[in-house]
Amino acid sequence: MNTITLHHTLPRVFRGRTDIQSDIWQQEVTFERGHLYLIEAVSGTGKSSLCSYLVGYRGDYEGTMCFDGRNIRELCTYDWTTLRQRSLSTMFQELRVFPELTAWENVLVKNQLTRFKTEAEIAAYFETLGIAEKRETRLGHLSYGQQQRVALIRALCQPFDFLLADEPVSHLDAENTRIMGELMMAEAQRQGAGIIITSIGHHMDLPYEKVFKL
Amino acid sequence: MKLIWKLLRRHLSVGQLVGFFFANLLGMLIVLLSLQFYEDILPAFTGDDGVMKNTYIIVSKQISAVTTMRGEAQTFTEADIRDFESQRFTKQVGAFTASQYQVYGSLSMGGMGIGTNMFFESVPDEFVDNKWPTAREGEVPIILPRSYLALYNFGFAQSQSLPKLSEGVVSMIQMDVRLRGEGGREVNLKGRVVAFSTRLNTVLVPLSFMQRMNQELAPNASSAPTRLIVEVKNPTDDAIAAYIQDHGYELENDTLDAGRATYFLKVVAGIVMAVGLLISALSFYILMLSIYLLVQKNADKLQNLLLIGYSPARVSRPYQLLTIGLNALVLLLSFMLLFWIRSLYLERLWEMFPTLSEGSVTMTILIGFALFVFVSFLNIVVIRRKINRLTPRFKRLKGGLYRTINGK
Numbered sequence: 001m002n003t004i005t006l007h008h009t010l011p012r013v014f015r016g017r018t019d020i021q022s023d024i025w026q027q028e029v030t031f032e033r034g035h036l037y038l039i040e041a042v043s044g045t046g047k048s049s050l051c052s053y054l055v056g057y058r059g060d061y062e063g064t065m066c067f068d069g070r071n072i073r074e075l076c077t078y079d080w081t082t083l084r085q086r087s088l089s090t091m092f093q094e095l096r097v098f099p100e101l102t103a104w105e106n107v108l109v110k111n112q113l114t115r116f117k118t119e120a121e122i123a124a125y126f127e128t129l130g131i132a133e134k135r136e137t138r139l140g141h142l143s144y145g146q147q148q149r150v151a152l153i154r155a156l157c158q159p160f161d162f163l164l165a166d167e168p169v170s171h172l173d174a175e176n177t178r179i180m181g182e183l184m185m186a187e188a189q190r191q192g193a194g195i196i197i198t199s200i201g202h203h204m205d206l207p208y209e210k211v212f213k214l
Numbered sequence: 215m216k217l218i219w220k221l222l223r224r225h226l227s228v229g230q231l232v233g234f235f236f237a238n239l240l241g242m243l244i245v246l247l248s249l250q251f252y253e254d255i256l257p258a259f260t261g262d263d264g265v266m267k268n269t270y271i272i273v274s275k276q277i278s279a280v281t282t283m284r285g286e287a288q289t290f291t292e293a294d295i296r297d298f299e300s301q302r303f304t305k306q307v308g309a310f311t312a313s314q315y316q317v318y319g320s321l322s323m324g325g326m327g328i329g330t331n332m333f334f335e336s337v338p339d340e341f342v343d344n345k346w347p348t349a350r351e352g353e354v355p356i357i358l359p360r361s362y363l364a365l366y367n368f369g370f371a372q373s374q375s376l377p378k379l380s381e382g383v384v385s386m387i388q389m390d391v392r393l394r395g396e397g398g399r400e401v402n403l404k405g406r407v408v409a410f411s412t413r414l415n416t417v418l419v420p421l422s423f424m425q426r427m428n429q430e431l432a433p434n435a436s437s438a439p440t441r442l443i444v445e446v447k448n449p450t451d452d453a454i455a456a457y458i459q460d461h462g463y464e465l466e467n468d469t470l471d472a473g474r475a476t477y478f479l480k481v482v483a484g485i486v487m488a489v490g491l492l493i494s495a496l497s498f499y500i501l502m503l504s505i506y507l508l509v510q511k512n513a514d515k516l517q518n519l520l521l522i523g524y525s526p527a528r529v530s531r532p533y534q535l536l537t538i539g540l541n542a543l544v545l546l547l548s549f550m551l552l553f554w555i556r557s558l559y560l561e562r563l564w565e566m567f568p569t570l571s572e573g574s575v576t577m578t579i580l581i582g583f584a585l586f587v588f589v590s591f592l593n594i595v596v597i598r599r600k601i602n603r604l605t606p607r608f609k610r611l612k613g614g615l616y617r618t619i620n621g622k
Contacts, residue, residue, distance in 0.1 A: 055521055056605065056606070057517075057521060057605065057606070058606065059606045077525070077526055077602065077605070078525070080605070081520075081523060081524070081525040081526075084520075084521065084522065085523035090521070092521070096517075096518040096522070097518075098221055098515065098518065100220075100224065101217065101221065105217055105220075108217060109217050109218070109221075109519075109522070110522050112217065113522075113523055113524060114523070154522070158523065
């Protein structure tokens with residue numbers, strides 16, 4: 001997948017509103033592979049909705065969203081499954097991890113599906129992010145910041161053309177934010193992929209090529 | 215797969231599954247048992263007894279005080295036979311040929327002898343199912359009614375402290391047979407019992423033997439038959455009973471009753487099977503409701519799995535395997551129970567109908583498997599559909615608009 005385009009899209013709940021001042025909603029927007037984007041938002045402007053639309057979890061919007069020019073409403077279950085495995089990796093704001101599994105198992109659930117990283121590579125990620133000793137701890141017992149780091153590792157365990165990260169560092173300190181940014185950039189560069197990051201204030205200090213105000 | 219199962223087995227209600235398991239087991243067992251029992255018992259009503267097919271009926275003229283006093287003939291005329299042959303329910307008609315000479319049969323066992331005056335009859339060979347064995351010189355094959363043996367064993371032998379005889383033993387004993395005809399001419403033969411019949415109430419010998427002996431011992435006698443053996447197309451046909459009544463005939467065997475009994479057996483087995491199927495269907499609902507509940511309770515986890523790239527097929531699989539496993543276990547256990555219960559009732563059945571041939575279990579096993587495949591297939595489809603509904607799908611409407619089919 002090379003481009004994600006938005007043609008005059010608007011969440012259905014905003015229909016009829018005339019005061020919308022946004023770089024995304026009701027605009028022509030194109031995200032290209034290999035580039036780094038930041039979407040800055042304030043609460044209630046539809047940031048989570050946008051991410052839900054892009055991963056095919058919700059469809060309550062007007063206008064058209066396209067992957068490589070193809071309307072994503074026309075994608076079938078198989079298309080979405082393939083996309084989520086090979087082209088579009090997502091770090092959800094609500095993480096969508098499994099509290100009853102250990103940190104390590106949470107990553108394995110994904111990697112067993114994609115077989116993308118070796119155990120050594122995953123272990124190295126745990127090490128780098130400072131949660132190596134938490135590997136066998138049930139995820140529900142970790143802090144939200146630690147869970148965010150596990151969610152990032154999981155997101156990196158697959159091939160992707162775009163990495164969609166919804167508020168990835170909301171609960172991280174400056175040091176871990178920096179490390180996470182580096183890991184994301186390194187993997188994206190290795191794969192030649194694009195990154196779309198959303199934020200409601202605190203964000204990673206990265207060389208964004210374009211910043212949108214939602 | 216192990217991790218997925220670890221996630222999805224949460225909220226699994228063991229109670230509900232056990233409930234389903236026993237309900238389904240009961241339903242399946244009732245279905246299979248009614249089917250197998252029907253298969254096993256049917257031959258007792260309709261089966262051949264080895265000598266006579268179940269489509270044969272034996273007809274005689276009614277004997278009453280009036281007919282006896284009037285001295286009316288109880289024999290069938292040529293016209294009677296032709297009329298019977300022309301009926302649409304008739305396949306073929308054969309006449310009984312009676313012996314025109316005296317028959318004295320005697321047995322001797324271990325120094326003791328029993329003897330009796332008796333008679334022979336014959337029917338055309340095509341009415342005898344297992345063809346007559348070729349007789350040795352000076353020997354005559356005989357088919358005895360099974361009731362004679364029972365009469366001896368349970369009536370005579372019991373009271374006289376004589377040994378009871380099995381069919382096998384009787385077949386090995388040779389009988390001395392003395393035939394005495396016109397002018398005191400005698401023929402001495404060995405008689406050998408080659409078969410027993412439940413339906414045929416006479417001492418049967420081959421027709422060729424009968425004709426030869428009648429010729430030899432009573433060349434001047436001739437007689438019309440007193441009994442007819444008729445092969446009918448369908449013994450349950452009402453027209454037969456009506457015809458027989460209209461002509462003042464009598465039926466000698468129970469073929470027609472067996473036809474009615476078979477009908478009732480079918481109805482009863484059908485009702486029982488329907489009850490079994492109903493229980494099975496209800497248990498299927500229990501399972502489906504239980505799985506629905508499970509999917510609902512685990513909806514978040516399932517959705518998360520779908521959103522990180524798992525296909526609905528793969529996410530459905532643990533639940534599908536669970537139901538298939540349960541169904542297979544039910545099938546296996548109901549087969550085991552079936553064979554156990556069957557061995558119990560077969561024993562009783564054999565006591566009542568010693569000649570009953572064992573019915574086949576192939577049909578029951580096939581039906582069991584067919585039910586298993588059908589129910590499992592339904593389970594698979596229903597689970598998959600339920601899980602597919604966890605993510606939104608859209609339908610394109612006219613004018614480029616889309617409508618959400620499911621999900622948000």
